[in-house]
Amino acid sequence: MDWNSFVTLLPAFLQGTWMTIRLFLITLLFSLPLGMIITKGRMSKMKWLSGLVAVFQWVIRGTPLMLQLVIVMYFPSIALGIKGVNRFTAAGIAFIINYAAYFSEIYRSGIESIPAGQLEAAKVLGLSKGRTFRRIILPQTVKRILPAMGNEFMTLVKDTALAQVIGNIELLKVAQSQMNRTTSMVPLLIAGVFYMIMNGAVQLIIAAWENRLDYYKG
Amino acid sequence: MKIFKRFLVATCSVALLAGLALSGCGDNKTDETAAETTAAAEETTAAEETTAAEETTAAGAETDAEAETDAETSSANADVATLLPDGVLKMGLDDSLPPMGFRDEKNEIVGFDVDVAREVAKHLDIELELVPIDWSMKQQELDAENVDCLWNGYSWTEERAEACALTKPYMENMQVLVTMADSNIQSLDDMAGKKLSLQEGSTAELALDDAAEFKDSLDEVVPFKENVTAFKDIEAGQTDGLLIDSIMADYYIAQQDNPDNYLIVGDPLAVEDYVIAFRKDDTELRDLIEATLVEMKEDGSLGAIATEWFGKDITTVGN
Numbered sequence: 114m115d116w117n118s119f120v121t122l123l124p125a126f127l128q129g130t131w132m133t134i135r136l137f138l139i140t141l142l143f144s145l146p147l148g149m150i151i152t153k154g155r156m157s158k159m160k161w162l163s164g165l166v167a168v169f170q171w172v173i174r175g176t177p178l179m180l181q182l183v184i185v186m187y188f189p190s191i192a193l194g195i196k197g198v199n200r201f202t203a204a205g206i207a208f209i210i211n212y213a214a215y216f217s218e219i220y221r222s223g224i225e226s227i228p229a230g231q232l233e234a235a236k237v238l239g240l241s242k243g244r245t246f247r248r249i250i251l252p253q254t255v256k257r258i259l260p261a262m263g264n265e266f267m268t269l270v271k272d273t274a275l276a277q278v279i280g281n282i283e284l285l286k287v288a289q290s291q292m293n294r295t296t297s298m299v300p301l302l303i304a305g306v307f308y309m310i311m312n313g314a315v316q317l318i319i320a321a322w323e324n325r326l327d328y329y330k331g
Numbered sequence: 332m333k334i335f336k337r338f339l340v341a342t343c344s345v346a347l348l349a350g351l352a353l354s355g356c357g358d359n360k361t362d363e364t365a366a367e368t369t370a371a372a373e374e375t376t377a378a379e380e381t382t383a384a385e386e387t388t389a390a391g392a393e394t395d396a397e398a399e400t401d402a403e404t405s406s407a408n409a410d411v412a413t414l415l416p417d418g419v420l421k422m423g424l425d426d427s428l429p430p431m432g433f434r435d436e437k438n439e440i441v442g443f444d445v446d447v448a449r450e451v452a453k454h455l456d457i458e459l460e461l462v463p464i465d466w467s468m469k470q471q472e473l474d475a476e477n478v479d480c481l482w483n484g485y486s487w488t489e490e491r492a493e494a495c496a497l498t499k500p501y502m503e504n505m506q507v508l509v510t511m512a513d514s515n516i517q518s519l520d521d522m523a524g525k526k527l528s529l530q531e532g533s534t535a536e537l538a539l540d541d542a543a544e545f546k547d548s549l550d551e552v553v554p555f556k557e558n559v560t561a562f563k564d565i566e567a568g569q570t571d572g573l574l575i576d577s578i579m580a581d582y583y584i585a586q587q588d589n590p591d592n593y594l595i596v597g598d599p600l601a602v603e604d605y606v607i608a609f610r611k612d613d614t615e616l617r618d619l620i621e622a623t624l625v626e627m628k629e630d631g632s633l634g635a636i637a638t639e640w641f642g643k644d645i646t647t648v649g650n
Contacts, residue, residue, distance in 0.1 A: 125438030190475035293427035
């Protein structure tokens, strides 16, 4: 593959990249809040609810994302007769549920790392439960879970490649098609560079955010 | 008691999961407008394909003119209208299977099967929609009615004939052994104790299972997701031979700077037929496409496409 053929292929790679970015953003948009709801359920004092949520987490985290994609895509049409499932929507739903399950446990780890003494102090000072959570617990939690969340974000950028199993033409799929035409591995390397650029941006954003929250230093 | 409780919780959550999946799909249906933006990408690909098709295929107006000149299509058109109410044939294909169906340097889907399908669509005065799918999901795509047919170097097998309505063969294909020329492997027997690579889910796997003696003589069988990686593997000397469709082997070798580095060894392990698959109950549509292929063989358009891709008419329609 020479420079000229790379230039002609650029639009195709960009189109694949655009799908990857959209899937990334939509997944975050919905799974970040959904994860919070799952955490609430998991930390509920009602045993049946937290048990139920734990089983949900087990099912989602315990099975391959690829399998979940296939189920969301084909179960409705083959088992229930609902035709015309949109490929991108199906991928979005599977990614949102999957990532929300992982996020929920990271949230829980963050929330539970806040010493109980702070809760007691807030109570003594007369802060409402909601206010305690929003003003005391949440800011500290965000700071503590940020590195773990950064890991997940970067994994998500790469996991979007799985969307191709249900027929989405994302970045890696574009590269694989071109690899088969050119019978060369170079398209794969190009895709690798695209992923690195995207994840470079994610890493910089997370680092900048961490820096901002680093209020105890300097 | 405790076990029972846990069982109950497990069942509930499975139900919950199913519910989630369901409601998701319900959303998908009702949120059609919201999904429009997300669908846009697919739309673009589709649009792009139509542009690609411009010279060969039927953009609406062009076909109308075509239909007027083709008096004989009128009876077929009546059938088409009932079989494909939208006037669109959705062709499921693997877009990384040169030369049958693959992406060209502009990332548009081209190939022998694609050209033939376009010609069929032209004959029937319908539109062809190319749906690139993950090839290992092909049966699900067909059953889910996301595609109307599987048409992309699809070999006849007994299992496939059970599961789908297949056309008569339109081309012959062989499973051949490819080795590096300097490897001193001159026959299938020379592979004894050696490592063989192949594409998983391909009919090379089935051919190998049928050739039990050859399979048992091998040291190891290494499956790859697609053929280019398998080729790279024999080039790197990790495996000694590659079992592959002869049509794809020819394409790959012709692309190389030094085609002489490769050797297609001895007799083919198996001879297969390429067919087109439709849903089991879609026999009328199958018959229609089959009849159109016979028509194209007779009027020479099929032979012309084959000559363009393979240098001669190697199709077996009507034999």
